[in-house]
Amino acid sequence: MTEMTPSPNTASPCLALHPKEASRIAQSALGDAMVSMHTIAKRVGVTYRCVQAWRKKGLLPPPDFAMGHVLRWRPSTINEFLSSRSSEVAR
Numbered sequence: 001m002t003e004m005t006p007s008p009n010t011a012s013p014c015l016a017l018h019p020k021e022a023s024r025i026a027q028s029a030l031g032d033a034m035v036s037m038h039t040i041a042k043r044v045g046v047t048y049r050c051v052q053a054w055r056k057k058g059l060l061p062p063p064d065f066a067m068g069h070v071l072r073w074r075p076s077t078i079n080e081f082l083s084s085r086s087s088e089v090a091r
Contacts, residue, residue, distance in 0.1 A: 034065060034072035044082070059085075 035043075037051045040060075044051070054060045055071075061081050063071040 033075060035075055035078050036072060040073070040078055043078070 037055065038048055041048045041051045051060070061073065061077050064074045064077055065072040
């Protein structure tokens with residue numbers, strides 16, 4: 001029995017999407033303006049790396065949309081997160 005390995009030239013169409021295209025799909029699929037980790041960092045007044053650390057530690061809610069490395073949240077999801085952690089997260 002031979003082991004089947006995918007050819008390097010046959011990429012999935014989802015993996016070939018540019019991050020901006022994935023963001024556009026997220027916005028159209030969910031019908032909301034979507035929020036990135038960069039936007040969360042600006043809104044809260046912390047660095048992008050700080051928001052990355054929160055996500056790694058499981059402090060951020062799961063993204064409402066994820067496609068590859070593109071992660072987006074609904075503004076309402078982030079608002080709820082910030083209000084529930086108002087004593088822990090600097091605004």
